[in-house]
Amino acid sequence: MAKKLHSIYKLLAIGALLSVVISAKAQEQVSLRGTADKLYHQYEYYSAARIYEKLVDTKNPRLQDMERLAECYYLIDNYSLAQNWYARIISEGKFSDRSQLIYAEIMKITGNYSAAKEQLRQYATRTGKADEVTLAMQGADSAVVWMASPTLHKLKNEDGVNTRYSEFGATPLHNNVLYAGEPSTWSTGISGRTGRPYLRIYSASRDKNAITLLYPNILPDVFNDTEYHVGPVATNKEGNTLFVTRTYPGKDAEKQRSGNYTFNKHNLELIIYTQSGDSWTAMPFPYNNTKSYSTGHAALSEDEATLYFASDMPGGMGGVDIWYCIRQPDGSWGKPVNAGAEVNSSGGRDVSFPFRKYALLLQ
Numbered sequence: 001m002a003k004k005l006h007s008i009y010k011l012l013a014i015g016a017l018l019s020v021v022i023s024a025k026a027q028e029q030v031s032l033r034g035t036a037d038k039l040y041h042q043y044e045y046y047s048a049a050r051i052y053e054k055l056v057d058t059k060n061p062r063l064q065d066m067e068r069l070a071e072c073y074y075l076i077d078n079y080s081l082a083q084n085w086y087a088r089i090i091s092e093g094k095f096s097d098r099s100q101l102i103y104a105e106i107m108k109i110t111g112n113y114s115a116a117k118e119q120l121r122q123y124a125t126r127t128g129k130a131d132e133v134t135l136a137m138q139g140a141d142s143a144v145v146w147m148a149s150p151t152l153h154k155l156k157n158e159d160g161v162n163t164r165y166s167e168f169g170a171t172p173l174h175n176n177v178l179y180a181g182e183p184s185t186w187s188t189g190i191s192g193r194t195g196r197p198y199l200r201i202y203s204a205s206r207d208k209n210a211i212t213l214l215y216p217n218i219l220p221d222v223f224n225d226t227e228y229h230v231g232p233v234a235t236n237k238e239g240n241t242l243f244v245t246r247t248y249p250g251k252d253a254e255k256q257r258s259g260n261y262t263f264n265k266h267n268l269e270l271i272i273y274t275q276s277g278d279s280w281t282a283m284p285f286p287y288n289n290t291k292s293y294s295t296g297h298a299a300l301s302e303d304e305a306t307l308y309f310a311s312d313m314p315g316g317m318g319g320v321d322i323w324y325c326i327r328q329p330d331g332s333w334g335k336p337v338n339a340g341a342e343v344n345s346s347g348g349r350d351v352s353f354p355f356r357k358y359a360l361l362l363q
Helices: 002-041 045-055 063-075 079-091 097-109 113-127 130-148
Strands: 167-173 176-181 200-206 213-218 230-235 241-247 254-258 261-265 268-276 279-284 295-300 306-311 321-326
Touching (some): 002 045, 002 063, 045 063, 063 097, 079 097, 097 130, 230 295, 241 295
Antiparallel strands (some): 176 200, 200 213, 230 241, 254 261, 268 279, 295 306, 306 321
């Protein structure tokens, strides 16, 4: 009898131990998921993905965990992994509308236009929202036609400045080119959105034929000395006025709520640098409003009388619109005007703005 009771107590003890382990494991999963979801809602997609990877490493992962992992990969431009996860999600038959649309977009990005069109067709049939994807399906058809009859243009890799990180937004300036790039060192800090260094403004020289770019250098601190992203940049012809896009670094940023989380959203702002002798003076663009919206990615018209920029300010047609200001007789910029329906639509423009925790630069 005593031996039997001992065996029962032993089994109960083992059962209790297993219960504790299982409970602890469940709590750990909840804690991990909460952290991942918080990072996801704060636009720290790289950091969130690293945790979602752990959550989906199980026999029957949650659909939301898989969808968010796939979306994180998509938003940090890891299209191979995003495609793999979306393919699995779609094949299992339960997925959100957003997942199918992103999957179709990835097919387009990777050049598989027939597969993209098929996903869009299935989306239209399943949801009855054919009007939403008609233009995208036509775009896929057009891409196939264009690829069948390529132009004679040849693309040359500017390997004198290109790295494994991002370089974009090239702006000619005399015998140089200004552009935005991610430094190869980590001294600028790391973006939780991309897992890579924050952007800075670079200058590169052009060779004797004014074609090939050489000798890239980060511009002086007067333009780049800030906590988060800097760039791209526009300039006037003389090169004595720069219109620099950067992430607003202040603590009084826009308050935003997503899901159960409240956080700061650090919008884009335009800073106008004017040269006087050997020094530069920085002035904020008069229509910045970092507590409410982003303003950035400026471009000057040929006659330098019109300043174009991207913004999600109120009064637009949807998402990020293109706006412009007219230079006034006193040199100031007039009130922003929306570029209108011929340029803007109800969806956001495809303007690639980087992100950071507490530092969202619209996409």
